[in-house]
Amino acid sequence: MNPEILITQMLYGCIGLALFLLGIGSFILHEGLWRRLIALNVVGSGVFHVLVAVAYRGLEQTPDPIPHALVLTGIVVAVSATALALAFGRHLEDQNDHA
Amino acid sequence: MNLFLFCFDLLLSLTLLALAVAALSSRDPRRGVILFITFGLLLALVWARLRAPDLALTEAAIGAGLTGALMLGAARRAAPRFDSEDSR
C-alpha cells in the first residue's frame, strides 16, 4: 500500500478522532443546549471525518464510495436530530416564558 | 511524497482543529454558531480535498448551511437570556 495515502489517511483520520474527542469532552463539561448541540455535531463530524479519511485512496484511484454513502446518511440523520433537539429547546423556553 | 500537498493538508487540518476548539469553547451562542458554520464550511473544504465532492456538497448545504440556519434562528432567540445567565 502506498505510504503517501497511508499518511494522508492517518493524518485526517487522527484529526477526525481529535474532533470526536473534543466534542465528547465539551459535551461532558459544558452545560446548555447550544453548547451540547454544537459539541454533538462536532462529534458527528469527527466520526464522519474518520470515514471520509479512510475512504480516500490517493489521487489516482476512485475513493471508496461506501463510507461516502454512510457519511451522507449520517449527515442527514444528524441534522434531523439537531432539528428535533432545537425544537425541544424552543418549546422549553416557551414554557419558561409562560411560567 | 508530495511535500506541498502534505503541508497543505497540515495547514487545513490545523485550521479545522482550531475552528473546532474555538466553536466548542465559545460561550456566546451566536458566536458559537457562527464559528460552527465556519467549521462546517471548512470541513466541506477538507472533504473536497479528500475527493469526496458529494460530501462536500452535503456538508456545505446541510451540515453547515441548514444546521447553521436552524441554530442561528434559535440562538438569536436565546441570546439575551443566555447572556444574562452567563453573567451570573
Next chain:
Amino acid sequence: MADPYLPLAIVLSSALPGALIFFLDEEFHRLRTALNLFGAIFKLILVGWMIWGVFHGHVYLSHLELLPGLELILSADALSVLFVTLSTVLWLVTTIYAIGYLEHSPNRSRFFGFFSLCVSATVGIALSGNLLTFIVFYEILTLATYPLVAHRGTPEADRGARIYLAYTMTGGVVLLTGAVWLQTLIGPLNFTQGGLLSTAPESLHPQFIWIFFLLLAGLGVKAALVPLHGWLPQAMVAPAPVSALLHAVAVVKAGAFGIVRLVYDLYGVEFAYGLGLLDVLGAFAAATILYGSLKALSQDSLKKRLAYSTVSQVSYIALGASILGPIATIGGLVHLVHQGLMKITLFFCAGNYAETLGIHQVSEMNGVGRRLPWTTLALTVGALGMIGVPPVAGFVTKWYLGLGAADAGAYWAILLLIASSLLNAAYFLPILYRAWFRPPPPSWPEEHRFPTRLETDPALLWPPLITAVLSLGAGLFAAAPFSPLEWVRLIAAREYGP
C-alpha cells in the same frame, strides 16, 4: 401406566375456577358459590380417584421440562396423597364455612379467587415431585395468601400482611438459594424415598450442612419454627376462614411438609442423622414447642392463643422427623393430618364466637356453651385432642411420638411431650371451664341472629362439627384401613425399608 394428567387436573380443578371467580361481578353470588363448590367437590372426586389408584400401584406423573435440569414434576406418592387429601377435604369444609362467614362483606370475588389459588398452591406443594416444583408452588402460596391476610383492609391487616410477607419472602429467597446451591452440587433434586445425598462424595458434606441450614431456614419460616415464627400471630388479623386454612392446612403445613420432604426425601433420614442435622432440627422443634405453649398461656385473644398453639403444635411434625426410627416418623407424619383437623375445628369455633356473639377474647367466653352448645362441643373435642386426651386424634400422635422417642433412646423428647401436654392443658382447660361452667353474662358483646332454628348460620355450624367428628374418627378408627395412621404406616415402612 403413568397417568400424565391427573395431578395436573387436581391442581387446576381449583386454580381455574379461582381465576374465573376474579372476573365475576360482586353480586353474582350464586354463580360464585356454584363455582366454588363445584371446584371443591370435583377436586375431592379426583383425589378419591387418585387414592384408589395409588393404593393399587398406579403411577401418576405430570411433568414439563423447561430446560435441561429444570423440570416441573407433579407426581403422587403416599406422602403427597396424605397431604392432598387433607387439603382437599378441609378446603371443601372451609369453602362452605367461608361462604357463610363472608355473606355480606365486600370484595368477595377477590377473596374467593385468592382462596382458590391458595388451595391450588397447597395441592401443588403436596404433589411436587422435586424441589423446584415445590418452591414454585411454595412461592405461589405466599403470593396467594398475602391478599387474604390483607383482605380486611384495616391498618392492622396491612401491618400483619406486610410482616407475613417480609418473613415468608425472605424465607423464600433463602430457600431458593439453598435449593440452587444443592442442585449445582448434585443435579436435579427429585424427591426420592431414602434421600439423594447418601451417594454423594464425602468432600461435599460440609456444604450439605450449610445447605441444610439454608433450606431449613427457608422452610422454617412457614412452619413457624422459633425464632422465625413472628409472622404467625400477626397474621391473625385475617378473616376466620383464612386463619383456619392458614394454620391448619396451607401455610404452616406447607412449611412442615417441606421439612418432612427435606429430611426424608432429599437428605434421607439416616444420612441427615449421620451429619448430626437431626439433632439441630430436634432442638429447634423442642424450643418451638415449649415457647409456643408458654406464649399461648398469656394470650387473652382467642385467636392469638390458638395461633401460639399452632406454633407449638406444628413443631411436633418436625420433632417426629428429627427422631430417627419409623415409629417417631409415624407420629410426626400423622400429626400433619391430626393437627390440621383439630386446629381447623378450633378456628372455625373461634370464628363462630366472633361472628355470632362478637366474642374475641378468652375472658368474654363465660357461659358461651349454653348459647352455642354445638360449637362449644366441637371446640371441646378439638381442645382435648390438642392436649392429647384419648380417643381424639391428638392422642395417637403423642403416643407414637413417645413410643418413637423411647425406641430411639431420646428420653428428652418424652419429657418434652409431657411438659407440652401439661402446658396445652393449662391454656385450653380454662377456656373449656369458662365456656361450660361459668354463668353467661347478661348480654353478649355483639350478638347477631340468623334466620334459622339452629344456634347460628348452618354454613358456620356444620363445618366445625364435621371436622370435630373427623378428629374423633381419626383417633377412634386409627387402625382402620385408609385411616391417616394406616396410611402413614405405609409411608414409614417404605422410608425405612424392609
Next chain:
Amino acid sequence: MSLADFNLAVAALLLATIGLGLIRIVLGPTLADRLMAAQLLGTSGIGVLVVLSSVVQVPALIDVALIFALLAAVTVIAFTCRQYPDGP
C-alpha cells in the same frame, strides 16, 4: 515547481486568508465584522475549491463552489434578517 504545486501554493494562500478571517470572526466585536469575515471565508473557500478541483482531479468541485456561492448569499440574508418580533 509544477502546475499542481503552484495551484497548491495558491490554495494555501487562500487558506491563510481564511485563517485571518477566522480571527475576525472570533474577535468580532460587531455582527458586521463577523458577517464580513464569513463572506470573505465564503469567497476564499470558493477559490480554494476551484484550485483544488484541478489538484485532486475532481471536476465536480466546481459544483461545490457554486453551492458555496449560493449559500453565501443565503448567509447574508440570514444575518441581516431581524429577530423574531417579541411576544406572540
Next chain:
Amino acid sequence: MRPPSLLCLLVPLLLLALGLSLGWALGDGLKGYSGERLAEVALELVPESGATHPVTSVLLNFRGYDTLLELAVLLTALLGIWSLGPAAPPYPPPGLVLASLVGWVVPLLIITGGYLLWVGAYAPGGAFQAGAMLGAAGVTLTLAGHPTGGLPAEPWQRLLAALGTLVFLLMGLGLMALGSGFLIYPKGIAKWLILIIEATATLSIGVTLIAAFLGGRPMSLRNRSR
C-alpha cells in the same frame, strides 16, 4: 452551574489517553487495510446499479434500505417537531434590497436543486443535496417573512413529507409482490426507478427541512393572517 473542577481536569486527561489509544487503533487498522475489498466490489458493480455515480448507486441501490430508514428518520424528526406545538411567529417582512436579493436567490436555489438532482445519476449530487437546496430556498423565504416558507397547507405538507419514504417503500413492496424481491430493481428500469425515488425524496427532504426550520406544526390559515 459550573461543573466541578476535578471533572475539568479529569476529563481532558481521560480523553487524551483515549485519543492516544484510538489513534493507535486507527493506525493498526489502516496498516492492515488492503483497501480493495468492499470498495472494489462496489465500484465493479456500479454499471449494473442503474446509476453511474458510485455514491448514488451505493446510496439508492446497494444500500437502499439504509436510505429508506434514513428518510424515515427525517420524517420522525419532523413529526416530533410538529408534536411539540405550533410554529414560531413569522419573521417581519424584509426591506427592499433584501426582498430583491431573495427574489434572485430563491429561484436560483431551486434551479440548482433540480440540477443537482439530475446530475446525481452520473456525477456528485442527488436527492440529499437537491433537497438541501430546496430547503435553503424555503429557509430564505421564511427569513424574508413568508409565514410558511413557501410550503402549502398542512395536508399537502404531510403528503410531501411522507412522499419520499412512501414511494420508496411502496416500490420495494411492489417489486416484492411482482416477484422480484424487496428493493430489487429489474436491470432495465433501474435507472428510472432510482430517478423517481430521488425526485420524490428530494421533495420530501426539502419540505422536511423547511418545516423543521419553521419549528412547529403548520398554523391554520386563520391564525396565519397576522
Next chain:
Amino acid sequence: MLDPLALAVAWPLLGALSITLLPRWAAHLGILAAVGATLSALGVAFAVMDSGSLTSELGGWKIPLGIGLRADGLAAAFLAMVNLVALGVSIHASVYFADSKARHHFWPLWFLLWTALNALWLARDLFNLYVTLELMGLSAAALGALSGTRESISANLRYLLLGLAGSMTYLLGVALLYVAYGSLDLVQVARSLAPGPSSAAACALMIGGLSLKAALFPLHFWLPPAHASAPAPVSAALSALVVKAAIYLVLRLWLDLFAGIANASAAMLLGLLGGSAVLWGSWQALRAERLKLLAAYSTVAQIGYLAMFLPLIAAAADERGRASLLVAWVLLALTHGLAKASFFLATGLVQKTTGHDRIAELGGAAQSLPAATFALGLAGAALIGLPPSGTFFAKWILIQAAIASGQWWWVPVIMLGTLLALGYVFRLLARAFTREPTPPHFVTSARAELSALLLAVLAMLGVGLAARPIANLLGV
C-alpha cells in the same frame, strides 16, 4: 417471492406513513397496522422455529455489498415479544389517547418506533444498526415528550442528546471495524475479527455507546426522569422495548461479533456495573415517591441483571452452560419486557383515575380499578421473580451458574435485589387493600385494562412455562 423479514419492517413503516397522510383515521389505521405488524413478526418467529434462521439480502446484492437481514432464534424471540407488547400498547393507547390532542402525534411516531424496533432485531449490518438506533432514539424521545410537561420535555431532550452521543460513539466503533476489515456485515466481520488494538477499541466504543443507550449503571441517570414523565403507553414501550433493544445489541455484539476478543475481565467489568445497577436501581425504586419513577428505577435494576450474565457466560464451563445462560437471559429479558409494559400501562390507568401517581396518596385508587391493580400485582410479581415467571427460572440458572463458576458474590446481590424488588412492589400493592368501596365490576374499560392484564398474565405464566419452546427457538 415474499420476504417475511422485509415485511416485518415494512408493515409498521407503512402504518406510520398512512397515518401521517390520513391523521383523521389514526386510531383505526393504527390498530390495523398493529395487527398486521404483529402477524408478520409472529410469522417470522414461526418460520424461524420451523426452519432455523432466515437471511435475506436486500436489493439482491450479495451480502458485503448489499444489506442483509437476519432472523435467528434470538432475534425471532425478541421480535415476537416486542410485537406482542407493541400490539398490547397499541390497543391500550387507542383508549388512552382517544380524547387527547396528542393522538395525532402519537400514532405515526409510535409506528416509526415500531419500525425501528423490528428493523433492529433483524439487522445484521453494523451501519444499518446505527440507522435503526437513531430512528429508535429520535422517535422514542419525540414520543416521550408527548405529555408536553416541562419535565418530560427536558428529560427527553437529555435522552435525545445522550442517545445521539451514544450512537455516535457506536458509529466510531463501526468506522474502526470498517477500516480494519473492510466490511459492515456483522457475520463477516466476526469471522475475520482478530485480537488487536483496533478490534479492542471498536469493541469498547460500540459496547460503551450502547451501554449509554441501555442505561447501564452508571450511565442510567437519564432513564428515570425520561421514562417517568412520558405518557403511560409510551413509558411502557420505552422501558420494556427500547432499553431492551440496546442491551440486546450489547449481548449480540458481545457474543456474535466480539466473541474472539471479549475477555473475562471486560465481562467482569460489565457484570460489576450490572450488579451495582441491580442494587442501586432497586434501592432507588424502593425510595421512589412516584409510581412511574418506581417503575423506571426498576428497569435500571433489570438491565443490571441482564448485564450480570456476561461474566457468567464468559466463565461458563461448557457449551451447555453457556446455552442455558443464554436461554435464561432471554427469559429474563422477555419477561421483563412483558411485565414492565403491563406495569406502566396499569400505572397509566391509576394515574388517569387519580390525576397523579404519588404512591403515598394513592388511597383507594388501586382498589377502584381491580383489573389494573391485578395487572400491577402480576407484573410486579414477575419483576420480583416469583415463580412461575420467566424471571424466576432465569434467576435460578443465574444463581446456579454463579455458584458453579465460583463467582459466588453474585448470589447475595441477586438475593438482595430480589428482596428490594419485593419491597418496592408490595409497598405499592399494599395500597390495593383498603376499606374503600369496591366497584361492582372487575373490568371497567375492557380494551385498556385487559391489554395490561393480558401482558401481565403472559409475563407471569407465558414466558417461564414456555421455556422449552423458547430454548428450541434459540436452537439450544
